[in-house]
Structure formats: structure tokens, C-alpha cells
Amino acid sequence: MTRSARLVITVLAALAVGALFAGCATEVAGAAQAEPRAARLAAPDRLQIRLVLEDVTDLTATTTAPVPVERSQASNDNPVPGTVIRPSAPTGSVVAADADGHRYLLGPVELDGAQIESAKAKPNPVDKGNWEVDITMTATGRAAFTELTKVNTGQRFAIVASGQVLSAPRITTVIDQGKVRITGGFTKGEATELADSINRG
Numbered sequence: 001m002t003r004s005a006r007l008v009i010t011v012l013a014a015l016a017v018g019a020l021f022a023g024c025a026t027e028v029a030g031a032a033q034a035e036p037r038a039a040r041l042a043a044p045d046r047l048q049i050r051l052v053l054e055d056v057t058d059l060t061a062t063t064t065a066p067v068p069v070e071r072s073q074a075s076n077d078n079p080v081p082g083t084v085i086r087p088s089a090p091t092g093s094v095v096a097a098d099a100d101g102h103r104y105l106l107g108p109v110e111l112d113g114a115q116i117e118s119a120k121a122k123p124n125p126v127d128k129g130n131w132e133v134d135i136t137m138t139a140t141g142r143a144a145f146t147e148l149t150k151v152n153t154g155q156r157f158a159i160v161a162s163g164q165v166l167s168a169p170r171i172t173t174v175i176d177q178g179k180v181r182i183t184g185g186f187t188k189g190e191a192t193e194l195a196d197s198i199n200r201g
Contacts, residue, residue, distance in 0.1 A: 047113035047201045049148075050106035052156040052168055054086075056095060057103045096158070098165040106158050106165075110148050113201035115141030121191035124183055131191035133167075135180040135198065142178030149175045159198065166197050 085093055085105065092108030117136045124132045137145055148157070149171050158168045169182050186194070 046161060047116070047198065048109045048160045049111040049145075050094075050109055050158050050160060051148075051152060052104050052158050053089060053093065053107050054105040055102065056105045057101070096160055096163055096165050098168065102165075104158055104165055104168060106160065110157070111141055111144050114138070115144060116198060116201070117141070119195040119198035121186075121188065121195040123188075124186075127183065127185070130183070131186040131188050132184075133182040133186070133191050133195045133198070135182065137178035137180065139178075142176075145178065145180065146174065146176040149173070161197055161200070167194055 085095055089105060090107055094106050095103055096106055097103045115138050117138045119133055119135045121131055121133055124130045153171050153174060156168050156170045159166045167182060167184075169184065182194070
């Protein structure tokens with residue numbers, strides 16, 4: 001065999017090995033990309049759905065009302081500094097604020113990001129010119145949300161991510177199909193931002 005023939009074989013062999021490893025690298029990269037999403041969804045402190053127990057915007061640490069349970073610093077169990085939690089509130093309750101500074105006393109976690117399949121911003125078919133956010137639940141999320149809305153119709157629930165209330169819509173009816181519509185006169189930008197925040201989990 002000539003030297004040039006051996007070089008051709010060597011180059012072809014190297015290319016084949018390179019292609020083999022390139023294929024493996026693609027699969028590994030795909031797995032690596034999927035892992036953060038799964039990890040985010042599995043972390044219950046990332047995105048939560050909680051019932052709104054009370055609007056406590058004006059209830060701060062300086063309040064003289066007899067509310068003995070006080071949190072003076074932000075923490076994982078109470079993201080808003082200088083706020084109080086009523087002692088009658090259920091275990092696991094927190095105070096969290098939205099982007100406008102409204103503070104809410106929220107009940108324990110009812111659902112988390114792992115039970116939300118996706119969120120999408122779309123034009124409101126009834127309220128022309130406004131947008132809405134449509135959320136699709138997973139199978140387990142559907143069952144949990146059905147129960148939540150069945151016993152809490154008329155109450156508000158909060159969608160919370162990283163300690164901030166993203167939205168606090170009111171439950172107007174039992175939702176048993178795993179399809180949640182959040183309306184409220186959103187602009188396209190507002191609806192898109194909310195949907196993106198929910199999808200980030």
C-alpha cells in the first residue's frame with residue numbers, strides 16, 4: 001500500500017471517529033439543555049400557585065395592631081421585608097408583593113411549576129383590543145386545579161415566581177379542563193411578559 005493511500009485511509013478513519021463523537025456531543029448537549037428546564041420545574045420555590053388570603057398592602061412592621069408574628073427581614077418563607085403574618089394564617093403562609101408594590105398574604109403552595117405545561121399570550125376573543133394569557137396544565141395539574149377552583153370560587157389566587165406575585169386573578173368558575181384563561185385588559189406586551197415568566201418556571 002502506498003503512503004498516499006495510507007494517508008487517505010487514516011483521514012477517513014479520523015473523520016468517521018469525529019462524526020461518531022459529534023453525534024454523541026449533540027445528544028449530550030440536548031440532555032444538558034433539557035436538564036435546567038426540568039430542574040426549574042421540579043423546584044417548588046421557583047413558580048407557585050397560592051390562594052390570596054388577604055391584601056396586606058398597608059400592614060407593615062410599624063403597624064400597632066396586635067399581630068405578634070413579625071418578619072423584619074426578607075427570607076425564603078417571607079419574601080417581603082418588614083411585613084407581618086397574622087398568627088391565624090395557615091402554616092406555610094407568606095407575604096409577597098407584586099411589581100406595583102401591592103402586598104398579599106398568601107396561603108400555602110397549592111400547585112407548582114411542574115404542574116404547568118405551558119402559557120401563551122393571545123388576543124382576547126371577547127374583549128377586542130386586549131390580550132389574555134392561556135395556561136395549559138399537566139394531567140396532575142388539571143386535577144389539582146379543578147379541586148382548587150371547586151372549593152375557592154370567588155377567591156383570588158396568586159402566581160408567584162422568585163418571591164414576587166406575577167398576577168393575582170379571581171376564580172370566577174370551576175376550571176376542570178386544565179385550561180386557564182387569565183384576563184384583565186392586558187396589552188400584548190404585558191400578556192407576553194406574563195406568559196414568558198410562567199414558562200420560565
